[in-house]
Amino acid sequence: MGDRPTEHMETELKFEASPDFAVPDLSGLVDRSAVSDPEVRLLEASYFDTPDLRLAAAKITLRRRTGGTDAGWHLKLPAGAASRRELRAPLGDSSAGVPAELAALVSDQVRDQPLRLVAVLQTRRTVRNVTAPGGEILAEVADDLVTGRVPGGGEPLTWREIEVELVSGGPEILAAARSRLTAAGARLSDSPSKLSRVLSRSS
Numbered sequence: 001m002g003d004r005p006t007e008h009m010e011t012e013l014k015f016e017a018s019p020d021f022a023v024p025d026l027s028g029l030v031d032r033s034a035v036s037d038p039e040v041r042l043l044e045a046s047y048f049d050t051p052d053l054r055l056a057a058a059k060i061t062l063r064r065r066t067g068g069t070d071a072g073w074h075l076k077l078p079a080g081a082a083s084r085r086e087l088r089a090p091l092g093d094s095s096a097g098v099p100a101e102l103a104a105l106v107s108d109q110v111r112d113q114p115l116r117l118v119a120v121l122q123t124r125r126t127v128r129n130v131t132a133p134g135g136e137i138l139a140e141v142a143d144d145l146v147t148g149r150v151p152g153g154g155e156p157l158t159w160r161e162i163e164v165e166l167v168s169g170g171p172e173i174l175a176a177a178r179s180r181l182t183a184a185g186a187r188l189s190d191s192p193s194k195l196s197r198v199l200s201r202s203s
Helices: 100-110 171-183 193-201
Strands: 006-015 039-049 061-066 072-078 083-087 114-132 137-149 157-166
Touching: 006 171, 061 100, 083 100, 114 193, 137 171, 137 193, 157 171, 157 193
Parallel strands: none
Antiparallel strands: 006 083, 006 157, 039 061, 039 114, 061 072, 072 083, 114 137, 137 157
């Protein structure tokens, strides 16, 4: 028996950014909020789905990610327009395959099909935290340089995006960040996830 997955609600906005985009000053998004110094993290995520991409069709993602503060297995399920329900399991041995407790949660979608590797994404992430006067983290701003590939898919795809994810703050932070980032030249992403961008390129 594996450990019971932990649950996290993810609410975020994603933005497209050019290679030379300069992240604007994000202090003061809400009353007296500040921004931490940038911190660089190197992430690698392996995504799993059926050969006919049944999870992707249901807007579900299943990945094993190393690096950063939340290394492990992540299962993301739709939970509204800007939110996803995320279940997490320990990293474990990469050779052990998808944890049984997460595989069971997608069995209705997968049915009799095997789960296999469908994409690998490597990300150089620069993180800035939006903080309240007392130091509480209200939101995380991730500036991502991404390289994605599919097995046997030829040349990798590279791009840059900005993610603003709520931690303890409210939706007014997302609205203020959207205003400031778009004024600086970013635009809301029309791609629902990094994985969907890579898979659409390979289809």
